[in-house]
Amino acid sequence: MRTLNHPTKEDISLSAVLYALSDNYRLEIVRRLAEQGELTCSGLALPAAKSTLSHHFKVLREAGLIYSRTEGRECYNSLRQQDLQERFPGLLAAVLESAEPL
């Protein structure tokens, strides 16, 4: 099992979160995770090359928006909703409220 780095809750920065959300593709990933809970990379069924998806997941993970873990050949992703709510109250909810499906 590969270990992935995630920032601690305290280290999540507002600018990194806003930047990560400023891409329609990443916003769609966040929207689906908010709706459906933990999803595998393939379960997200997004029409993009694996390397493109990996890049987006990395940006989201390093910004502190998602928690990723790998198990065998599959990766699992979930939204760090509670950490984000504690760090930036109301922010993710407001973004998701305005986000339209891709």
Add this chain to the structure above:
Amino acid sequence: MRTLNHPTKEDISLSAVLYALSDNYRLEIVRRLAEQGELTCSGLALPAAKSTLSHHFKVLREAGLIYSRTEGRECYNSLRQQDLQERFPGLLAAVLESAEPL
């Protein structure tokens, strides 16, 4: 008086707004405008080169976050708070709530 282009309220995009806010310097400009209302570029008294400031104002203006007008040699900037609230309810308030002074 130079004419500057601003997106209409309907054309303000969520990703452009989030991107514009993802820079600490631009976030500080938005924070000050929210606190103090319309301000001239020099009135913002930010420690940056004029060209750097101009770039940040342009990004904010083109994203639909601020309204800029020039009068003589001075430029005036104000936050499009009502447009933003109507377009993305609660978003700007949540960002400002979490933004720390630079």
